[in-house]
Amino acid sequence: MKPDLATPLARVNARAWRHLTFISDLHLQSGELSTFQAWAQAMHSLQTDALFILGDLFEVWVGDDILAAPEGAFERQCCSVLSELAQRLPVYWMVGNRDFLWGRQAAETSGMQTLQDPCLVDTSQGRWLLSHGDALCTADTAYQAFRNEVRSSAWQSAFLSQPLASRLAAARAMRAQSEALKQSHDVWVDVDKESAIQTLQHHHASVLIHGHTHQPALHALTPDHQRLVLSDWDASATPPRAQWLTWQDGQGFSRTTVLG
Numbered sequence: 092m093k094p095d096l097a098t099p100l101a102r103v104n105a106r107a108w109r110h111l112t113f114i115s116d117l118h119l120q121s122g123e124l125s126t127f128q129a130w131a132q133a134m135h136s137l138q139t140d141a142l143f144i145l146g147d148l149f150e151v152w153v154g155d156d157i158l159a160a161p162e163g164a165f166e167r168q169c170c171s172v173l174s175e176l177a178q179r180l181p182v183y184w185m186v187g188n189r190d191f192l193w194g195r196q197a198a199e200t201s202g203m204q205t206l207q208d209p210c211l212v213d214t215s216q217g218r219w220l221l222s223h224g225d226a227l228c229t230a231d232t233a234y235q236a237f238r239n240e241v242r243s244s245a246w247q248s249a250f251l252s253q254p255l256a257s258r259l260a261a262a263r264a265m266r267a268q269s270e271a272l273k274q275s276h277d278v279w280v281d282v283d284k285e286s287a288i289q290t291l292q293h294h295h296a297s298v299l300i301h302g303h304t305h306q307p308a309l310h311a312l313t314p315d316h317q318r319l320v321l322s323d324w325d326a327s328a329t330p331p332r333a334q335w336l337t338w339q340d341g342q343g344f345s346r347t348t349v350l351g
Contacts, residue, residue: 100209103213111139111140114145115302117147117324130349131172134173137176141183145187145221146208148190149193152193152197153259158170158197158200160255162255169201174200176202177201185206188238192251220298319344
């Protein structure tokens with residue numbers, strides 16, 4: 092499956108900004124409060140011109156109605172942190188493979204500005220492409236078929252029409268199945284290099300920034316193109332993982348470790 096290059100991409104004008112921050116794959120959930128606390132503290136002290144969250148902020152999002160339900164105390168707490176941050180600086184967000192059911196109500200509650208995946212950012216150093224990254228893992232054909240199914244309006248309408256309790260139970264079952272599948276796979280699927288280069292060249296972008304793979308690194312794709320991969324967050328891991336990527340005019344890209 093090749094990336095769709097026919098549709099024009101949304102763009103963010105960041106030419107006047109001199110400090111940008113990127114995070115992804117925090118997988119926030121009520122059962123992992125140490126990661127939530129590390130993230131909330133980091134957001135409270137964050138100093139940047141804009142924050143970009145590139146998917147999987149939540150371990151799961153079963154629909155915006157969780158925010159009005161007794162079961163949604165943790166989600167409301169997360170949105171409160173985001174809303175406070177969004178009053179200080181622009182916060183941009185795109186969905187990932189875990190929280191793709193995030194909707195308009197949640198965006199309004201959190202104060203975040205929703206981005207399509209992928210999108211372009213025009214900076215003083217050129218044009219960059221932002222993505223969660225899962226759509227570019229083209230070798231994982233089984234996942235791509237699943238992704239196409241659950242991103243369809245028909246599937247989402249049918250799922251969201253179910254009672255909240257049923258959706259929460261389904262999400263737990265899907266997470267368990269996903270973890271079991273990870274344990275059974277010996278081969279790890281990365282972003283396809285040729286697809287990444289083709290997408291960057293088509294959109295006249297020099298840098299691809301994404302998450303999803305949980306393998307933070309800088310990949311030189313060509314002499315004119317590079318791929319920067321964001322870290323996942325897990326404060327309970329050994330050693331703990333909690334890192335963001337920053338770009339500062341005149342200094343380039345760097346990584347800040349919150350824990351560890």
